[in-house]
Amino acid sequence: xxxxxxxxxxxxRPKQWLTxxxxxxxxxxxxxxxxxxGPFFQTPLGKTSLGFVLLCLISSTIYIIxxxxxxxxxxxxxxxxxxxIPSGELPISIALVAALALGLFTFVAAFALEPTFGIIVVLxxxxxxxxxxxxxxxxxxxxxxxxxxxxxRVAAGVPLVIVVRFSPWLYMCMALLALFLGFAxxxxxxILLKDGAINSRAILEEYNLEFLDGMLNVVMxxxxxxxxxxxxxxxxxxxxxxxxxxxxxxxxLIFRYLYLVHVRGEIAPPDEVILKDRAxxxxxxxWALSVILILYVIPR
Numbered sequence: 001x002x003x004x005x006x007x008x009x010x011x012x013r014p015k016q017w018l019t020x021x022x023x024x025x026x027x028x029x030x031x032x033x034x035x036x037x038g039p040f041f042q043t044p045l046g047k048t049s050l051g052f053v054l055l056c057l058i059s060s061t062i063y064i065i066x067x068x069x070x071x072x073x074x075x076x077x078x079x080x081x082x083x084x085i086p087s088g089e090l091p092i093s094i095a096l097v098a099a100l101a102l103g104l105f106t107f108v109a110a111f112a113l114e115p116t117f118g119i120i121v122v123l124x125x126x127x128x129x130x131x132x133x134x135x136x137x138x139x140x141x142x143x144x145x146x147x148x149x150x151x152x153r154v155a156a157g158v159p160l161v162i163v164v165r166f167s168p169w170l171y172m173c174m175a176l177l178a179l180f181l182g183f184a185x186x187x188x189x190x191i192l193l194k195d196g197a198i199n200s201r202a203i204l205e206e207y208n209l210e211f212l213d214g215m216l217n218v219v220m221x222x223x224x225x226x227x228x229x230x231x232x233x234x235x236x237x238x239x240x241x242x243x244x245x246x247x248x249x250x251x252x253l254i255f256r257y258l259y260l261v262h263v264r265g266e267i268a269p270p271d272e273v274i275l276k277d278r279a280x281x282x283x284x285x286x287w288a289l290s291v292i293l294i295l296y297v298i299p300r
Contacts, residue, residue, distance in 0.1 A: 007084030165236025
């Protein structure tokens with residue numbers, strides 16, 4: 001039993017919960033409602049925290065279903081073959097029951113927390129299931145679907161806060177950043193798998209390093225431009241344009257990742273890179289602190 005529970009927990013990918021679902025807090029931070037007083041779970045921050053937990057659970061549900069769908073391909077992958085389902089540590093029947101129970105609980109809890117949030121969770125799950133069984137085999141669309149998932153994570157926080165000053169520019173910035181991460185992950189997979197890439201994931205036959213590097217350059221430039229325009233043009237920001245002081249942190253984040261990929265030969269997925277690269281972690285913390293200082297502390 002302990003082995004099954006350990007295998008189920010590993011399949012739920014708790015290491016990815018923070019890096020992928022933290023974006024739900026964008027609405028509460030950028031709408032200047034981070035420190036609203038009151039009973040915690042009735043405040044915007046408290047409700048968003050509950051939403052974060054539910055996003056983690058629905059993400060884990062999708063991970064389980066995705067591993068079941070990809071079990072044959074994963075057994076040919078140099079790293080994924082050691083995951084609980086392809087390795088046989090977690091039987092498919094138990095994994096399927098766990099996914100159904102976890103998904104049902106999450107849907108009920110999401111609608112109980114806030115109906116619009118519940119709709120977004122259902123939409124997120126539906127899109128990701130379509131990705132798992134069909135859309136991940138469609139070139140470019142597969143990366144667009146991944147980016148859509150990140151945008152929905154941002155959108156999920158909006159009804160929990162009842163935003164007033166949250167800018168649509170942030171959706172654009174998130175979409176572009178997610179595209180950057182999506183193309184970067186495809187690049188990592190091609191390098192890691194090399195000649196066995198097609199056997200492990202057929203869609204990789206449609207990509208090559210030249211194309212992916214070109215896409216990364218385009219999306220990187222668009223991300224920087226969009227975020228810079230956000231700091232100047234978005235409503236609800238300080239009129240003295242102090243948010244522009246955060247631009248260098250975004251530049252460093254992107255440039256540091258490219259340095260790790262092209263100079264250091266880093267082949268880990270982007271969400272794993274940030275968990276082990278100290279410079280990226282420090283930069284992300286400094287960016288977050290600067291945003292909070294500008295929105296909540298420095299006089300406008």
